Amino acid sequence: MLCGESWLLKGIIMLAKAKAIQDQLSAWRRDFHMQPELGFQETRTAAKVAGIMEGFGCRVRRGVGRTGVVADLGNGSPCIAVRADMDALPLQELTGAAYASQVPGVMHACGHDAHMACALGAALLLTREQFPGSVRFLFQPSEEVGDSEGISGAPRMIADGALEGVDAVIALHVEAVTPCGAIRTEVGPASGGVDSWFAEVIGRGGHGAYPHEALDPFFLTAQVINALNAIVSRRIYPFHPAVVSIGSLHGGHTENVIPDRVKMTGTLRYTEKAVQEQLHAEIRRAFEVARTLGGDYEIKFELGTPPMVNHPEISELVAAVGRDLLRAENVLPWRKELGAEDFGCFMDLVPGTMFALGTHSTGPVFGLHNPNYDLDEDCLAIGAAVFAETALRFLRQNM
Ligand SMILES: [Zn+2]
Ligand SMILES: [Zn+2]
Numbered sequence: 001m002l003c004g005e006s007w008l009l010k011g012i013i014m015l016a017k018a019k020a021i022q023d024q025l026s027a028w029r030r031d032f033h034m035q036p037e038l039g040f041q042e043t044r045t046a047a048k049v050a051g052i053m054e055g056f057g058c059r060v061r062r063g064v065g066r067t068g069v070v071a072d073l074g075n076g077s078p079c080i081a082v083r084a085d086m087d088a089l090p091l092q093e094l095t096g097a098a099y100a101s102q103v104p105g106v107m108h109a110c111g112h113d114a115h116m117a118c119a120l121g122a123a124l125l126l127t128r129e130q131f132p133g134s135v136r137f138l139f140q141p142s143e144e145v146g147d148s149e150g151i152s153g154a155p156r157m158i159a160d161g162a163l164e165g166v167d168a169v170i171a172l173h174v175e176a177v178t179p180c181g182a183i184r185t186e187v188g189p190a191s192g193g194v195d196s197w198f199a200e201v202i203g204r205g206g207h208g209a210y211p212h213e214a215l216d217p218f219f220l221t222a223q224v225i226n227a228l229n230a231i232v233s234r235r236i237y238p239f240h241p242a243v244v245s246i247g248s249l250h251g252g253h254t255e256n257v258i259p260d261r262v263k264m265t266g267t268l269r270y271t272e273k274a275v276q277e278q279l280h281a282e283i284r285r286a287f288e289v290a291r292t293l294g295g296d297y298e299i300k301f302e303l304g305t306p307p308m309v310n311h312p313e314i315s316e317l318v319a320a321v322g323r324d325l326l327r328a329e330n331v332l333p334w335r336k337e338l339g340a341e342d343f344g345c346f347m348d349l350v351p352g353t354m355f356a357l358g359t360h361s362t363g364p365v366f367g368l369h370n371p372n373y374d375l376d377e378d379c380l381a382i383g384a385a386v387f388a389e390t391a392l393r394f395l396r397q398n399m
Helices: 004-020 022-034 043-055 112-126 153-159 217-234 273-292 312-326 343-347 378-397
Strands: 059-064 068-074 079-085 134-140 168-179 183-185 193-202 242-251 261-270 296-303 331-333 352-360
Touching (some): 004 378, 022 043, 043 068, 068 112, 112 378, 134 378, 217 273, 242 273, 343 352
Parallel strands (some): 079 168
Antiparallel strands (some): 183 352
């Protein structure tokens, strides 16, 4: 076992080694950035990462979870996985950067280009190290959207065996509001679990002049909306995060006809399984108001991504690496939100953690998914070094 001072020294050396490959990291990131591909269409991207990883001597599997790539460095157990998502967004880039997207209407506005560069960088750094066991790199398709069956890249890769033999899994996500040079870590829930719901409120149509002869589904829907909006404030324990939002509302065709039905869709967010179950029950109860008033309803739920729940030991390992590489004041607490991230699917099965990588240096802050989002490429060396050093420490401590 190394003493604290030796870990600190190793961390500083790893960061220096990562900074020495900065040009390569930027070149990879810019290449991905200029040629972005949407979810489950990452064929060029996947071929590129697979080729690079083969060049590093990895055993590479292509077509995992449709367009994903799995690459193993080293042999056997213990095994820690490093995950990087590969998909871009349907967005027209406005940064004006020399390396801006060359694909009209498609942009790496969520920083997945940087995630891949950091993972490739970690692989390159690890080819120069001795370690027990293996590191598995998961280049994941389609984090942002599901396929025709509503299933995104992480569960698709899991179904294809990407986690077999994996003891722990780590990932990072760039963060626009956090300065380059800092990371954020968290123990426990760090993102929201998400389910969608699709409903219809059913009344009885009729002439707009004779509402007493119809059963107005708009009137029913108005009561349902009230009940839906009271769920979080009146029914959920205040220390349990939860969201219920309506995303669409459609009914009727013209001004003087009361329609039969109103269609409504929405989302729900949670971090605890019990809250997820309660939200499902309460949303149904809210729609029961339509029955109480003489109408009816139909609803179906589509189960989505589970919450990311960061494992205490893996999270503390990443935080310790961060403190050694970047100094304690640059390891910040995670900014909790109920946005969804399908990395939670991996962490449902294997202990893991996601850390946030600060990317901002100067100028106004443009958030992720903004057509002006860009990042300070100095963050790439930090991401690569934290990945590599965390993997080394995990493998050496668990051999
Ligand atoms: Zn995104
Ligand atoms: Zn993302």
